[in-house]
Amino acid sequence: MIYVxxxxxxxxxxxxxxxxxxxxNYIHWIEDLLxxxxxxxxxxxxxxxRGFDIGTGANCIYPLLGxxxxxxxxxxxxxxxxxxxxxxxxxxSNPHLAGLIEIRNANEAPCSSKSETVAEEAVRxxxxxxxxxxxxxxxxxxxxxxxxxxxxxxxxxxxxxxxxMEEAGLNPKTSCAGTAEEMACPGGEQAFITHIIEDSxxxxxxxxxxxSMVGRKANLKLLVSKVREAGASVVKTTEFVQGQTARWGxxxxxxxxxxxxxxxxxxxxxxxxxxxxxxxxxxxxxxxLKSAETFFCASNLSCKTDSLSFSIDxxxxxxxxxxATLDGDDLPGSVEDDSTKVHSTVTGASFRISVFEQxxxxxxxxxxxxxxxxxxxxxxxxxQLEETLKxxxxxxxx
Numbered sequence: 001m002i003y004v005x006x007x008x009x010x011x012x013x014x015x016x017x018x019x020x021x022x023x024x025n026y027i028h029w030i031e032d033l034l035x036x037x038x039x040x041x042x043x044x045x046x047x048x049x050r051g052f053d054i055g056t057g058a059n060c061i062y063p064l065l066g067x068x069x070x071x072x073x074x075x076x077x078x079x080x081x082x083x084x085x086x087x088x089x090x091x092x093s094n095p096h097l098a099g100l101i102e103i104r105n106a107n108e109a110p111c112s113s114k115s116e117t118v119a120e121e122a123v124r125x126x127x128x129x130x131x132x133x134x135x136x137x138x139x140x141x142x143x144x145x146x147x148x149x150x151x152x153x154x155x156x157x158x159x160x161x162x163x164x165m166e167e168a169g170l171n172p173k174t175s176c177a178g179t180a181e182e183m184a185c186p187g188g189e190q191a192f193i194t195h196i197i198e199d200s201x202x203x204x205x206x207x208x209x210x211x212s213m214v215g216r217k218a219n220l221k222l223l224v225s226k227v228r229e230a231g232a233s234v235v236k237t238t239e240f241v242q243g244q245t246a247r248w249g250x251x252x253x254x255x256x257x258x259x260x261x262x263x264x265x266x267x268x269x270x271x272x273x274x275x276x277x278x279x280x281x282x283x284x285x286x287x288x289l290k291s292a293e294t295f296f297c298a299s300n301l302s303c304k305t306d307s308l309s310f311s312i313d314x315x316x317x318x319x320x321x322x323x324a325t326l327d328g329d330d331l332p333g334s335v336e337d338d339s340t341k342v343h344s345t346v347t348g349a350s351f352r353i354s355v356f357e358q359x360x361x362x363x364x365x366x367x368x369x370x371x372x373x374x375x376x377x378x379x380x381x382x383x384q385l386e387e388t389l390k391x392x393x394x395x396x397x398x
Contacts, residue, residue: 204254
């Protein structure tokens with residue numbers, strides 16, 4: 001059973017044709033960053049999560065995915081007439097999402113008072129090496145595009161990976177064509193992301209998280225160093241693996257993290273995910289969802305399945321929760337010491353399993369702990385679920 005929630009109807013010849021799974025993985029990683037509560041929300045931000053897509057492209061893939069899967073609102077920016085025209089067409093072809101997505105021309109954005117302070121503030125903060133001519137030649141990213149008093153929960157970017165189209169053509173892992181503006185820029189991805197980092201210093205109070213995809217692992221360490229030099233309070237990285245393609249995610253924030261979250265984040269993760277690739281013929285999201293339900297029911301856990309959203313809410317009984325606590329599971333967020341923790345009453349420990357269709361034959365299985373208790377038990381159960389579903393649904397010859 002497949003639900004199509006957004007469509008990309010038009011991509012003109014020569015424009016980048018995106019593969020959806022890696023883009024979806026990026027969206028879900030940002031979802032994990034936002035739900036972690038490590039960085040508090042900006043005080044004047046609305047309840048709706050708001051994102052800024054740098055270089056949205058003719059396909060407008062990230063805003064369409066984020067709006068359709070998660071109900072987020074977006075501003076997508078670009079610099080070429082072709083990308084702007086077709087991005088608007090793809091938004092308009094999804095009228096149920098059109099109110100959530102705005103497309104902006106980065107070359108024609110009104111001047112912002114912040115544009116006069118970018119270089120000055122970078123020097124004042126003693127952030128990094130002086131901006132060289134390569135970085136200066138890159139089109140505007142935030143300056144003049146983000147409006148005064150405007151705030152976002154995050155920005156995201158799939159930057160031009162190469163320094164030239166010749167370099168792109170020599171790369172054996174380049175899987176699809178694209179325009180020069182999409183695939184190459186002076187200095188490549190290192191210069192482009194450096195420009196984002198330098199701009200972020202002046203917009204530190206306008207974004208909760210700054211993020212970018214990175215195409216080369218060799219660049220990641222250098223870019224992390226630049227982010228730290230810029231004075232970021234938190235830096236996060238991740239790896240996206242889809243088939244034989246690997247990309248990396250870089251995220252940073254200048255907002256002070258919550259102290260209680262820092263203290264409690266060590267014991268265990270509250271978000272997990274894995275991919276089911278190469279599903280056997282006749283199997284899809286519905287069959288996987290029902291198998292997951294059977295797995296948890298066999299462990300005497302309470303399950304509430306929603307077939308419309310392809311999700312299961314799993315709840316431990318009070319007795320199971322207390323048993324896990326006495327066995328030494330962690331209670332992130334607890335202020336009790338070890339001598340009193342086992343005597344506390346923890347109830348309603350639950351988590352959610354969601355199944356997302358990525359493309360024919362590929363599913364993303366995601367688990368999220370719905371409260372602050374029993375992260376160790378959740379991690380163990382999710383690992384067992386992954387092994388069970390891969391054994392049941394994935395072809396052995398993969």
